[in-house]
Amino acid sequence: MATDDERGATDGGALVRFPLSRTTPAGSPGGFVDLGTGAMARRLGMRTAGTTGRWCSRCRGIWFGYALEVECPRCGNRHG
Numbered sequence: 809m810a811t812d813d814e815r816g817a818t819d820g821g822a823l824v825r826f827p828l829s830r831t832t833p834a835g836s837p838g839g840f841v842d843l844g845t846g847a848m849a850r851r852l853g854m855r856t857a858g859t860t861g862r863w864c865s866r867c868r869g870i871w872f873g874y875a876l877e878v879e880c881p882r883c884g885n886r887h888g
């Protein structure tokens with residue numbers, strides 16, 4: 809029988825893990841692929857702060873780029 813303590817620990821783990829997770833498995837239902845950081849943002853030494861998450865329909869994933877970046881770092885798609 810699951811106790812309240814066990815449920816609380818499980819929920820807490822999920823809440824903590826989500827924003828830190830950069831390793832969402834590809835092809836998981838409802839998930840997305842983390843495509844990494846755009847070339848410009850990398851060159852400028854930016855982390856996720858100051859970058860914007862962008863969707864690539866070709867990779868079916870999200871990458872993080874600087875404000876002016878539009879090119880997917882994985883496949884070069886510029887059309888979202």
Ligand SMILES: [Zn+2]
Pocket residue numbers: 864865866867868880881882883884885
């Ligand atoms: Zn792409």
